[in-house]
Amino acid sequence: MSRIRVLAGTKKGAFVIESDASRKDWKISGPHFAGWEIYHMKASPVNPDRIYASQTSSWFGQVVQRSDDGGRSWEPVGNAFGYVGDPGTHQHFDGTQRPWEFKRIWHFEPSPTDADAVYAGAEDAALFHSPDGGRTWAELPGLRGVKGGLWQPGAGGMCLHTIVLNPNDAKRIVVAISAAGAFRTDDGGTTWKPINRGLKSQYELPDPDAEVGHCVHHIAAHPSRPNVLFMQKHWDVMRSDDAGDLWREVSGDLPSDFGFPIEVHAHEPETIYVVPIKSDSEHFPPDGRLRVYRSRTGGGDWEALERGLPQSHCYVNVLRDAMAVDSLDPCGVYFGTTGGQIYMSPDGGDNWTAIARDLPGVLSVEVQTLR
Amino acid sequence: MSASAQGPASDARSIRVVLPVHLRTLAQVGTELRVELPAEAPVTQRTVLDAVEARHPVLRGTIRDAKTARRRPLVRFFACEQDLSHESPDAPLPEAVVDGREPYLVVGSMAGG
Numbered sequence: 001m002s003r004i005r006v007l008a009g010t011k012k013g014a015f016v017i018e019s020d021a022s023r024k025d026w027k028i029s030g031p032h033f034a035g036w037e038i039y040h041m042k043a044s045p046v047n048p049d050r051i052y053a054s055q056t057s058s059w060f061g062q063v064v065q066r067s068d069d070g071g072r073s074w075e076p077v078g079n080a081f082g083y084v085g086d087p088g089t090h091q092h093f094d095g096t097q098r099p100w101e102f103k104r105i106w107h108f109e110p111s112p113t114d115a116d117a118v119y120a121g122a123e124d125a126a127l128f129h130s131p132d133g134g135r136t137w138a139e140l141p142g143l144r145g146v147k148g149g150l151w152q153p154g155a156g157g158m159c160l161h162t163i164v165l166n167p168n169d170a171k172r173i174v175v176a177i178s179a180a181g182a183f184r185t186d187d188g189g190t191t192w193k194p195i196n197r198g199l200k201s202q203y204e205l206p207d208p209d210a211e212v213g214h215c216v217h218h219i220a221a222h223p224s225r226p227n228v229l230f231m232q233k234h235w236d237v238m239r240s241d242d243a244g245d246l247w248r249e250v251s252g253d254l255p256s257d258f259g260f261p262i263e264v265h266a267h268e269p270e271t272i273y274v275v276p277i278k279s280d281s282e283h284f285p286p287d288g289r290l291r292v293y294r295s296r297t298g299g300g301d302w303e304a305l306e307r308g309l310p311q312s313h314c315y316v317n318v319l320r321d322a323m324a325v326d327s328l329d330p331c332g333v334y335f336g337t338t339g340g341q342i343y344m345s346p347d348g349g350d351n352w353t354a355i356a357r358d359l360p361g362v363l364s365v366e367v368q369t370l371r
Numbered sequence: 372m373s374a375s376a377q378g379p380a381s382d383a384r385s386i387r388v389v390l391p392v393h394l395r396t397l398a399q400v401g402t403e404l405r406v407e408l409p410a411e412a413p414v415t416q417r418t419v420l421d422a423v424e425a426r427h428p429v430l431r432g433t434i435r436d437a438k439t440a441r442r443r444p445l446v447r448f449f450a451c452e453q454d455l456s457h458e459s460p461d462a463p464l465p466e467a468v469v470d471g472r473e474p475y476l477v478v479g480s481m482a483g484g
Contacts, residue, residue: 035393059445059479060393060433076397076429080437102438 004326005070005368006344007051008336009038012360014053016071019355023332023346026355032074033065040321040364042108046115048368052134054120056104064105064120064134077134081105081122084141090124091152100124100144107321109163113170121160125151125177127189140189143175147194147212154178154215161320162219166226166243174229174244176216182231184244195244199233217260218320222269230272230299232262232320237274239299250299255286261323265348266331270298273333273349275318284315292335294349308352309343316341321364328369336362382410386419386464387474394434394477398427403474414469416448417460434477449476 006017006026013031032038032053039054053065053074062081065074087100103123111117120128120137126144128137151158162176171188174195181196194211202208204215215234222228227243230250236257238247251257256276265271272295278286285291290309293302316339326332333345340359345352385405395401406422408414417440424431431437434446440460442448447456451465451473467473 057393058482059391059443060397061436061443062432063397063429079432082438 002328003370004328004332005043005048005370006324006334006342006355007041007043007071007364007366007368008342008356008359008362009041009053009321009364010336010340010360010362011037014038014041014055014071015356015359017342017355021328023326023328023344028356029071031360032071033063036063038363039104040107040366042110042366043368044110044115044118045112046110048370050110050115050133052108052110052118054105054108062102062104066134078130078136081120081126081128081137082139083126083144084139087141087144088149090149090158093153097149100126100148102126103157106159106161107163109165111170112165112167119163119165119173121163121175123157123159125158125160125180127160127163127173127175129189140185142185142190143183143192146183146192148180150212151177151180152213162216164219164221164226164229167223168226172226172243174219174221176219176231178217179213179215181212181214182216182219182244195240196247197245198240198247198249199238200236200249201234204234218262220262220264220272222264225269228269228298230262230264232259232274234258234280237262237299250295252295252300252302254293254302255304259318260320261318261335263323263325263333265333266325266327267329268296268331268348271296271348272299273323274302275323275335277317283317288313288315290314290316290337292333292345292349292352305345305349305352307350308345315339319363321366322362324365324367326367326369332367334365334367336365338362383407384410384412384414384469385471386414386422386468387471388419388423389474389476390430391477391479393479394430397433398430400427413461414464415461416455416458416464416475419464419475420460445480445482447478447480449478450474 002021008015013034015030033055041053044050049070051067055063066077081102089097092098107121109119116133164174166172176182199214200208217232229240231238237251239250240247263273289311292305316337323335336342338361342356
């Protein structure tokens, strides 16, 4: 009998929400690390009871927590994130150059093949790797060599928030950084290149086709076709069929092509989900109606999914890492809001119900399907 | 048995340290903890915090930057009703902290809304 485990990071702690495969009755445990921001939690695909949590605080910095029993107990592991060598400087909001400075981890991506290996995406933007379950961390500094001095923070900070590991090729990794763009390595992280061709930022950059500087919000891929990438950008929903070498816009008939999360159906690699919000200055759904949009054609044609979601006076946002799918059939889709709700659809998005309503603002949602 | 379990050895100094609640939870300690420094060692913010981190490695990086050892911006240090946050980390701590009459306070600063 399968079980579902939802890992929710919030502004005031972590929550673990579990159900059997019926996905009807949900049991919430937490808050773990009460009062701390939990930017992200994610489990190892190899050892599903091993979960990493990014516990962070403006006061007390970064703590990496690890559970080896499915979230019941936690152990602080390594929090020493040092940039290699003299990291130099990057652009700041005021146009000056600022020294690179570690602030927090935004995203963990455990290896699909090694239970002890995990990547971490940092603010200020860098990619770190741990070979020992999070006890020690080493930067992959070649990434910052790709015009890092030109990167600048987005409103949320200069964060590396997306890590896509290719299950068929351990040397190919795609990352995305706010207000810097997307980057790819094909040699395991030694050398990197920008993969931003086709992205256009005509209102944000002096050169709309710039090699770096685009504000990428999130990237998702289906495991069966890892070189097909879907991107939610600051504006525009994009698709690449060649691992990011060239992107094309697939915003189609969306009511707004601004948003943060993008996710792929577990069994249909051409079915994708976004949550449009009105604009970059109004981070809430158009018309106060919370709607997930689904495309079954890999973008371009979109349908509004609203059954069970609030359709009036709803002004929450859904952040970039706050949407995920399970791998049951039919596929379950989950997302968390800045209003503290976690919604779940047991049928690929047709119908929605809240499995938690009054949590702190949700920063991240990941889902495990446990066999 | 360690000196801390018996009380301080005659040639050691026992420094009282109070942590903010989040760090007490993280280090799994009570309101106040004690660290001991050799009698000949200087009693400064640096030596006291070094001792705190040596005894509770989970606190490394939470009070001071893990690489530079500089105070994190929203953490402050008080003792004897003085704000020591901007003092040199190598300046001697007040005698009342050295002889155990007063604790050394690590405080989360007032900030935010």
